[in-house]
Amino acid sequence: MAPSLSSPHYSDIPFDISFSGSGFLSIYQLGVTLAFLKYTPWILQSAPHILGASAGSLVAATVAFLIRDEILLFAKQLKSFTLGVFNPSVSISNWLRSVLRKHLPSNAHDLANGRLCVAVTRMSDGKQLIISEFQSREDVEQVSLGKRVILCNPCFVCILTQQRCMDGGVSGFLPRMPESSNSTLSVCPFSGDADICPPGPPCTIEMEINGVMIKGNRDNCRRMISALYPFRLELQQ
Template sequence: RETDKTDSRDSTGPRKRDRIKEFATKCKKMVTTTKRPDETAVTTSPTTAVPNAGGETESSCSAEKTAVSEATTPELEQKMECRPPICLIPIKEHTDFGLSLSGCGFLSVYHFGVVKCFLRNGQPLVSKIRRVSGASAGSLVAAMFVLAPDDMDRSMAAMCEMADELNALKLGALTPGFYLGERLVQIVDELLPKDISKANHRLFISLTHHKTRENRLVSVYQDREYLIKCLNASCYIPMYSMGLTAPPPEIDGQPYIDGGYTNNLPDYSDLRTITVSPFCSKCDITPPDDVGFDWKMTLGNQHMKVNLRNIVRGAQSLFPPSRATLKHYYDQGYRDAFKFLLENDTLERETGSSV
């Protein structure tokens, strides 16, 4: 690695300065990444490898690109940085949507708030959602949204109860003899309906191959047990979920772990995807952190801002905060989703519902 000649005169901590310089250069490149639609079109990343569920042809894709160039504005380009060009088309001009929920551990209560707001105030939008994706804990909320939308409150209550259970333990999920993975399977088994046929070709679960570190998006489920295995694998964090020596879950004879390692926020080039994350980022629905600098980093294919609040959120995703804080995240998700519906003119409130 080359070093700056001007720094060579100071013999104190040259390696540290080089690392800081390299990190700053990397951040600068991410911030100044080109945004031309022809360069940000279909990529070879796992997020664009999913076949078009709607049967769209190449001609329809070219029409999308034409619409993108006509709808693009500098403000919209900046907001949709690192997103597929289809995202530059205004929400109201789309007839079909995808919904993608990021991996976020116990902060998935934010997703529950978003989904609850959609179900209560955004039925015109919900009726157009054709593909629901999720990684890690986001896949759990995605599964409930597809299969049991009327049980969202019960699902969130189960998540909060599990958080209480961990907080009562001395070392949380790392307490010897406690296995979060087993507890998670029990909860999912209790919540999922017996008929899971609606999940096929609509629910996409992000998985990471344990050995090759390749991403896989599962959308076809042989039976209910197979779906539970996929959800368990998508949430499986080595050494955290089942102790130090437990092998990872197997799907189709292959070991898989948390989908957030390789694709924490599935996004698609063929379908306008509404992305949701409790980590401040370039998502459609995300907390509006106001910081004095605009550094970004990429984790599991998700572009997030570098700030203290996101660092705290990362810790809280694995070591859950109090119920009051979880309720705050739920309310934040509801408010951010309400704002999204309002800004995109897709809000349709129930009679007498409160804001």
């Protein structure tokens, strides 16, 4: 049996961390981040690259800048809501955006260079670009907070490439650094072949979505609907 991620056997091996496109299910990735902070903080602290596609890029930016206190405070505040995260008034995406705008330091670009890696899709040819070099704090904010809702005006002009781009999840659900020799720890809110994902029953139907295997079960169908639209309580009960 292979040792777990908390084993000292792995303590000196850095992992890249990749957060998939997740839509309104970014709460799952936020929960994974909280677990890392509590049980294996070295995984986040030592990660050479923290990647994100679509809404996963917001989580990646939050992790890259170690906005730990805000994450823990938000988790505590959720307990005061009836139904917690499933309360219709709770918006994970809006919270992530407000936290980044509030807490990005003036030298965010220096801290992010080479470590925060945001996936976008170039519209001219549909190729996925990994943006990891930033010239200013505004660059970090613009790329991380770019248009992330696929169904509503997804296009934006990337100020770093001066090219029309769209949601990075369109061209690759779980981004990885090209030519990187590091192992990548993938986090996805859909059960499938990601390293960290919800458990699922054995399934004979598997779907490949932009390079990621997703199980074709009822739970994943519900998750996909919830990822594209705000949480509906009847789907979560």
